[in-house]
Amino acid sequence: MRAAVVRKIGGPEAVEVVEVPLPEPGPFEVRVKVAAAALNPADAAVWGGFFGPMEGVEYTGLGLDAAGVIDAVGPGVLLKTGTPVIVFDAPVVRPTKAQAEYLVTDLNSLAPAPEGMDLTLAATIPLNAMTASLALDHLPLRPRDTLLVTGAAGAVGGYAVELARTRGVRIVAQGRPEDEEFLRDRGATWFVSRDEELSAAVRRFVPGGVDGVLDAAALGAPALAAVRDGGIFVSVRLDVLPDPERGVVVRHTFAGPEPTRLAYLSALAEVGVLTPRVARTYPLSQATEAHTQLARGGLRGRIVLVP
Numbered sequence: 332m333r334a335a336v337v338r339k340i341g342g343p344e345a346v347e348v349v350e351v352p353l354p355e356p357g358p359f360e361v362r363v364k365v366a367a368a369a370l371n372p373a374d375a376a377v378w379g380g381f382f383g384p385m386e387g388v389e390y391t392g393l394g395l396d397a398a399g400v401i402d403a404v405g406p407g408v409l410l411k412t413g414t415p416v417i418v419f420d421a422p423v424v425r426p427t428k429a430q431a432e433y434l435v436t437d438l439n440s441l442a443p444a445p446e447g448m449d450l451t452l453a454a455t456i457p458l459n460a461m462t463a464s465l466a467l468d469h470l471p472l473r474p475r476d477t478l479l480v481t482g483a484a485g486a487v488g489g490y491a492v493e494l495a496r497t498r499g500v501r502i503v504a505q506g507r508p509e510d511e512e513f514l515r516d517r518g519a520t521w522f523v524s525r526d527e528e529l530s531a532a533v534r535r536f537v538p539g540g541v542d543g544v545l546d547a548a549a550l551g552a553p554a555l556a557a558v559r560d561g562g563i564f565v566s567v568r569l570d571v572l573p574d575p576e577r578g579v580v581v582r583h584t585f586a587g588p589e590p591t592r593l594a595y596l597s598a599l600a601e602v603g604v605l606t607p608r609v610a611r612t613y614p615l616s617q618a619t620e621a622h623t624q625l626a627r628g629g630l631r632g633r634i635v636l637v638p
């Protein structure tokens with residue numbers, strides 16, 4: 332089968348599509364015929380070397396998000412071939428991953444795909460909806476409490492706004508001016524532009540500071556400054572955690588496989604609570620171009636590879 336891999340640390344030009352052995356499912360594993368695999372900033376972290384140099388390995392696969400159809404099952408699996416699923420392929424560094432024609436994964440890493448949803452859209456759900464959901468669980472907010480979501484028009488931020496809305500939280504969403512309409516439609520109560528000084532802009536609407544922040548833009552200290560004394564700050568990046576101040580609790584969240592949560596998020600997407608977004612699709616053969624586009628940034632919605 333064909334798979335997108337990297338053999339050496341570099342830029343997006345390090346991504347190549349190569350022939351690799353077709354993986355076989357072991358006990359409690361399934362093989363998925365990938366219909367679509369989304370690109371994420373974590374992929375850039377793999378080819379950029381954030382997870383370390385690739386010494387002693389021939390190649391490393393790419394991709395944490397996929398949607399497809401079960402193609403083969405290992406011992407102990409009751410699911411049927413032909414079942415559409417979404418996959419959160421969480422191990423970041425492995426020889427072949429989601430951006431390939433086939434993917435072997437364990438039962439903890441998949442959930443039914445949202446019924447009736449195009450698999451290209453469905454492929455954009457797992458990593459980022461899981462991250463948004465987990466991050467919100469770190470924020471013990473009650474209805475009418477206030478939450479700032481930075482980078483709210485991004486993949487994590489967008490799902491966070493939609494999930495926070497279901498909790499009755501009042502949301503300050505930060506984005507570019509052209510994101511305002513989208514964010515208000517998704518559930519933002521207030522909008523602040525990323526061009527403004529964040530804490531001052533937030534405090535125009537919530538003078539004492541917000542009860543919590545979900546820092547999806549990984550801004551760190553400037554986002555922490557928008558939290559009220561004794562509030563809570565949740566980051567999605569361990570490398571940019573700000574120092575606690577004024578009694579604000581600082582937490583970090585890291586998404587891992589959780590089949591029940593993934594199934595719940597898939598159901599939320601099926602009924603329209605979550606809005607998967609695709610910016611552009613590329614055939615798997617153009618994986619290098621797709622990763623080059625990822626590196627440019629600025630898109631709304633995910634880039635998706637279609638094998």
Ligand SMILES: NC(=O)c1ccc[n+]([C@@H]2O[C@H](COP(=O)([O-])OP(=O)(O)OC[C@H]3O[C@@H](n4cnc5c(N)ncnc54)[C@H](OP(=O)(O)O)[C@@H]3O)[C@@H](O)[C@H]2O)c1
Nearest residue numbers: 372462482484485486487488525547548567584585586629
């Ligand atoms: N912990 C975990 O398990 C986990 C899982 C998934 C993602 N992450 C991390 O979460 C972060 C968000 O991921 P994502 O997939 O949502 O990325 P994304 O789709 O690129 O969204 C990031 C958003 O932040 C905005 N942004 C970037 N720099 C900014 C700045 N200086 N000021 C204000 N806004 C800014 C971007 O705006 P523009 O596009 O307009 O620049 C974009 O809207 C990444 O750092 C990623 O590595 C962590």
